[in-house]
Amino acid sequence: MLTGYKFESIRVLHNERIVAWEVLSTAADQINLEHFFSNLALDARVELFFAQLAHVINTAGSGKYYLNASADVMLTPHFLQQLEEQVVAPERIAVELTDLDQLVVLTPAKSQQLRACINVVRGMGIAVWADDVHDDILPCLVEQNYHFSGAKIDKHAFWTARKCKEPFFKLARCCQKIADEVLVEGIETLADYQLACDSHANYGQGFLWNK
Numbered sequence: 001m002l003t004g005y006k007f008e009s010i011r012v013l014h015n016e017r018i019v020a021w022e023v024l025s026t027a028a029d030q031i032n033l034e035h036f037f038s039n040l041a042l043d044a045r046v047e048l049f050f051a052q053l054a055h056v057i058n059t060a061g062s063g064k065y066y067l068n069a070s071a072d073v074m075l076t077p078h079f080l081q082q083l084e085e086q087v088v089a090p091e092r093i094a095v096e097l098t099d100l101d102q103l104v105v106l107t108p109a110k111s112q113q114l115r116a117c118i119n120v121v122r123g124m125g126i127a128v129w130a131d132d133v134h135d136d137i138l139p140c141l142v143e144q145n146y147h148f149s150g151a152k153i154d155k156h157a158f159w160t161a162r163k164c165k166e167p168f169f170k171l172a173r174c175c176q177k178i179a180d181e182v183l184v185e186g187i188e189t190l191a192d193y194q195l196a197c198d199s200h201a202n203y204g205q206g207f208l209w210n211k
Contacts, residue, residue, distance in 0.1 A: 002027050002048075005055060008210045010066065010183065013197050020064035020094065022205065023052050046073050053086055053093070064092050066129065070099040074117050075110070083121065090125030094149065098131045104140050111144055122149060130179060133157070135171055141178045151179035153201070155186025161195045172199040 007021040025048070040048075049069050056065040073079065074097070087093055097118075106114065118128045127149035130141065134157040153171060161168035175182045184196040187206030196204050 005052065007065075008205060010064075010203055010205050011209060013184070013193075013201060013204045016204075016209070018063070019203070020066055022066040022096070023056055023068075025052070042072055042076065045070065046076050046079065049073055050082060050086065053083075056093070057086065057088065062092075064094060064127075066094040066096050068096045068098045068131065071097060071102060071106070071114055072099075074121075075113060080117065080120055083126070084124055087124065087126060094127035094129055095121060096129045096131040096152070097148070100130055100132060100137045100141070103137070103144070103146075115144070115146060118146070118148070129183075132185070133171070133175055133178075135167070138171065138174055138178070142174075146178055148179040150181040150183060150202075151175040152183045152185050152205075155206070158184050158186045158192075158196070161199075162192070165195065165198070168195070169199050172201050 003026045006024050006026050008024060009018045010020040010022060011018055049067060052067050056067070074095070103111065103114070121128050129150040129152055130146070130148045131152050132154040133141070133151045134154040153168075153175065157171055158168055172182055172184070181203065182199075182201040183203035183205060184199065184201045185205050187193050187196050187204045187208045189208060192206065193204065193208060
């Protein structure tokens with residue numbers, strides 16, 4: 001079903017310099033990837049994560065690579081051990097927690113376990129980012145005391161700034177409560193780029209550069 005990988009650049013906003021790449025799977029045109037992954041068994045998603053990790057570790061290029069993982073993938077019994085065994089240059093890897101909306105339904109014990117897992121991964125020297133942060137999920141992350149290496153602002157939340165800037169600017173500021181750095185997703189035009197820069201976020205990602 002899947003055909004390979006593609007890489008989307010992550011750039012410093014103030015100078016557009018590439019500092020990392022997000023690793024994404026590709027598939028035939030007729031495959032809806034969102035539907036495909038939502039129906040993929042947990043063990044298959046774990047296998048895919050480590051296949052992507054092996055791919056970027058063995059690539060000849062330098063730089064940092066961001067890999068997507070859901071909470072249940074990170075909480076599988078051997079995830080931390082396998083991650084530690086496989087990663088030889090932790091500064092080149094970042095893990096993106098992709099299913100933030102599911103965190104609100106975790107039991108307190110599972111939530112605590114996930115926070116501990118994030119801390120262990122960061123202790124290895126591997127960055128952990130919150131993916132697709134928006135106004136509805138941010139209070140939960142703050143309340144439950146999550147802290148990430150970085151927060152990626154959801155593209156739909158960013159696009160609201162095209163008509164009304166202040167909610168987006170407020171979200172960007174509030175992301176600093178849960179993360180060391182902030183990235184804006186969904187930058188498609190030069191006007192979008194200027195809006196992202198005006199938020200004082202650190203990084204940007206989007207169709208403007210990944211055409």
